[in-house]
Every structure is written in structure tokens, then in C-alpha cells.
Amino acid sequence: MYKAKAYSAASATSPLASTTITRRDPTPHDVQIEILYCGICHSDLHQVRNEWSGFLPTVYPCIPGHEIVGRVTKVGSAVTKFAPGDIAAVGCMVDSDGTCPECKAGLEQFCPNVTYTYNLPDKHLGGVTYGGYSESLVVDQRFVLRVPANLNLAAAAPLLCAGITTYSPMRHWRVTSGQKVGVVGLGGLGHMAVKFAHALGAHVVVFSTSPKKKEDALRLGADEVVISRNVDEMQKHAGRFDFILDAVSAEHDIGAYINLLRRDGNITLVGAPEKPLSVPAFALLPRRCSLSGSPIGGIPETQEMLDFCGKHNITADVEVIPIQKVNEAYERLLKSDVKYRFSIDMASLKSA
Ligand SMILES: NC(=O)c1ccc[n+]([C@@H]2O[C@H](COP(=O)([O-])OP(=O)(O)OC[C@H]3O[C@@H](n4cnc5c(N)ncnc54)[C@H](OP(=O)(O)O)[C@@H]3O)[C@@H](O)[C@H]2O)c1
Ligand SMILES: [Zn+2]
Numbered sequence: 001m002y003k004a005k006a007y008s009a010a011s012a013t014s015p016l017a018s019t020t021i022t023r024r025d026p027t028p029h030d031v032q033i034e035i036l037y038c039g040i041c042h043s044d045l046h047q048v049r050n051e052w053s054g055f056l057p058t059v060y061p062c063i064p065g066h067e068i069v070g071r072v073t074k075v076g077s078a079v080t081k082f083a084p085g086d087i088a089a090v091g092c093m094v095d096s097d098g099t100c101p102e103c104k105a106g107l108e109q110f111c112p113n114v115t116y117t118y119n120l121p122d123k124h125l126g127g128v129t130y131g132g133y134s135e136s137l138v139v140d141q142r143f144v145l146r147v148p149a150n151l152n153l154a155a156a157a158p159l160l161c162a163g164i165t166t167y168s169p170m171r172h173w174r175v176t177s178g179q180k181v182g183v184v185g186l187g188g189l190g191h192m193a194v195k196f197a198h199a200l201g202a203h204v205v206v207f208s209t210s211p212k213k214k215e216d217a218l219r220l221g222a223d224e225v226v227i228s229r230n231v232d233e234m235q236k237h238a239g240r241f242d243f244i245l246d247a248v249s250a251e252h253d254i255g256a257y258i259n260l261l262r263r264d265g266n267i268t269l270v271g272a273p274e275k276p277l278s279v280p281a282f283a284l285l286p287r288r289c290s291l292s293g294s295p296i297g298g299i300p301e302t303q304e305m306l307d308f309c310g311k312h313n314i315t316a317d318v319e320v321i322p323i324q325k326v327n328e329a330y331e332r333l334l335k336s337d338v339k340y341r342f343s344i345d346m347a348s349l350k351s352a
């Protein structure tokens with residue numbers, strides 16, 4: 001075991017602060033990674049503040065971070081995929097049983113024994129796993145991904161959660177050219193969804209509560225932008241959409257978006273608000289619409305997404321910050337004031 005610097009929250013109401021944690025020495029199958037950049041996902045904030053207490057109560061101290069890009073520093077004797085010096089990435093999962101039907105299908109996100117990158121039991125050290133707001137981490141090579149060489153590393157980090165979480169449902173629901181696709185909420189996930197839907201050839205409409213984001217949405221690849229608080233504007237799009245991705249982090253009227261689906265259209269929820277949403281039956285029924293959810297994506301699909309990003313030169317639009325600004329960044333997330341993902345430069349942790 002060895003010590004590593006990190007940033008942790010001591011309780012649901014404490015700010016994140018500098019600390020020291022213990023990491024395991026690499027086992028034969030492990031890759032040790034010096035973390036260069038870690039994105040800030042709204043899930044980090046939900047988890048730190050224990051907003052998902054009914055589903056996944058937070059164990060403190062909590063060290064979030066699951067959008068990780070770094071450099072390999074050491075590998076175990078059985079590691080074949082990576083060597084010291086390689087660039088490597090880790091997303092929301094660090095382990096699974098590897099034997100269940102979901103794992104065998106490359107859908108580790110559905111494994112009953114999946115280990116998330118933070119806040120789930122750590123099979124090696126006891127306690128819970130600690131995430132990417134730290135100097136380094138040690139991960140089984142099965143959960144380590146490759147970043148295409150043409151991508152900027154700070155901007156590639158958010159692909160590991162915001163990227164795969166929006167790419168996976170679009171592939172599942174077969175988003176393709178000629179379709180009309182809506183994206184609700186232009187935050188970290190939403191802005192990636194716009195880039196992917198545009199790259200897949202769809203006609204993309206962004207629904208935002210923030211009038212100031214209109215120009216950005218068009219630049220990111222949207223064909224139209226609707227300010228969702230404007231009921232008349234919303235009404236113009238009723239019954240038109242093949243697919244809508246809802247990436248909103250807070251309570252909102254999902255019925256207003258179901259009304260925009262055409263017959264057999266689907267709305268997929270990737271946002272994970274603290275409180276339940278209310279679904280009006282008469283939004284879903286009349287046009288046989290469906291409402292789904294989708295969690296992250298499996299390891300093979302995450303690599304596929306990274307390779308797709310390499311080919312299409314897609315990364316997140318990031319504001320790179322030092323770790324000392326993480327609490328400020330959380331407050332800005334709550335005000336929808338991020339363009340469009342914070343990426344922490346982990347070199348800043350050295351002076352923490
Ligand atoms: N399913 C998964 O596997 C998965 C993975 C990662 C994250 N998530 C969840 O997805 C959600 C979004 O994450 P994120 O990192 O993209 O968050 P984010 O960057 O904070 O973006 C959320 C966006 O939602 C909109 N919004 C916020 N409050 C709103 C309100 N009260 N009413 C209407 N719209 C509002 C804002 O967009 P506008 O300004 O454009 O309105 C905001 O930019 C979070 O709940 C997160 O936990 C789920
Ligand atoms: Zn996330």
C-alpha cells in the first residue's frame with residue numbers, strides 16, 4: 001500500500017478539502033495511473049451531498065471523480081494491454097465479477113457485482129472505493145481504456161462519463177441521419193449529446209432554460225434551440241421527435257418533452273435528479289411513446305465511443321481548473337454556469 005494526495009468531503013455539508021488516502025500496490029492484473037485530468041460530473045455533486053441517499057447512500061469520507069485521464073506509472077506482471085508511460089483512462093467502473101451474463105456481453109454497467117469508481121465497497125482494501133480527485137489510482141486492466149492520440153487530454157477526460165452516458169443510449173435507440181433528436185439541458189452531458197447526435201447525422205434541437213447558451217448550442221452542432229420556459233415555442237414542436245435525451249440534473253416537467261415525441265418515439269432519461277419526476281399518462285399513451293433510463297455504458301462500448309471521438313475529433317468543451325477551485329465549481333454547476341465541463345488539472349494537487 002502507498003499514500004496518495006486527494007480531495008475529499010467529510011460529510012454532506014462539508015466542502016471538499018485536501019487529504020491523504022491509501023491506495024493498493026498493483027496486483028498482477030492492475031495498472032497504476034498518475035492522474036493528469038479529472039472531469040467534474042454533476043453525479044460527483046449529488047454523491048458528495050448525499051442527494052441519492054435512497055439509492056446509493058454516501059459513505060464518508062467521499063472522494064469523487066470518474067472522468068479520469070492519466071499516465072501509466074506501473075503495471076502488474078500479468079498486464080498485457082498497458083506499459084509504463086502510456087496514456088490511459090478510467091470511467092465510472094473499476095471492477096465487476098467478469099462471469100455473469102452481463103459481463104460476458106460486455107455490459108459491465110449492469111453487473112450485479114459492479115464496483116463503481118467511488119462509493120462502493122473496495123474489494124482489495126475494505127471501506128469504499130475512492131475516485132479520481134486524487135494523484136493516482138490502481139485499477140484492473142479490464143477497466144482501463146485507451147485515449148486516441150489526437151485528442152486533447154483535459155478535454156478527453158469528460159468522455160469517460162458524460163461521453164459514454166450520452167453515446168450509449170443514442171446507439172441503443174439507433175439515432176441516425178434524418179431523425180429529429182432533442183437534447184434537454186445543455187450541461188456536461190447535454191453538450192456531449194449535441195455533438196454525438198450531430199455526428200450521427202440527426203437534426204438536433206436543444207431545449208435549454210438558459211437563453212444565453214443559444215449561440216453556443218448552435219456552435220456545438222444544434223440545428224435549432226428552444227428556450228424551454230417559452231410554452232408557445234415548445235408547442236410548435238409537439239409530436240415531432242424520434243428521440244429525446246433528457247440530461248437535466250434537477251426537478252423538471254418531463255411530460256412537456258414526452259408531448260414532443262412522435263408515434264413510437266422514445267425519451268431516455270440520463271439525468272438523475274434527487275426527487276422523483278411525475279409522468280403524465282396522457283403524454284405517453286396517445287402516441288405509444290416510451291420512457292427509458294440509461295446508465296453509463298459497458299467497457300467495449302466506452303472504447304468504441306473513444307475511438308468514434310478520435311475519428312470525428314470530438315472532445316468536451318472544458319474549463320480547466322485547479323483542484324483548489326472545486327467547491328466554487330460545484331456552486332457554479334448548481335447555477336448551470338459551466339461551459340460545458342470542468343476538468344481538474346491534477347498537477348494542482350501537488351501544491352494542495
Ligand atoms: N445516467 C447516467 O449514467 C449518468 C451519468 C452521468 C451523469 N448523470 C446525471 O445526469 C445529470 C446531468 O449531469 P451533468 O454533469 O451534465 O450536469 P450539469 O453539467 O450540471 O448539467 C445539467 C443541466 O441541466 C439543466 N438544468 C439544471 N437545473 C435545471 C432545472 N431546475 N430545470 C431545468 N433544467 C435544469 C441545465 O441546462 P440548461 O442551462 O441548458 O437548462 C444544466 O446545465 C445529473 O443528474 C447527473 O447525476 C447520469
Ligand atoms: Zn458522471
Ligand SMILES: [Zn+2]
Nearest residue numbers: 098100103111
Ligand atoms: Zn458481472
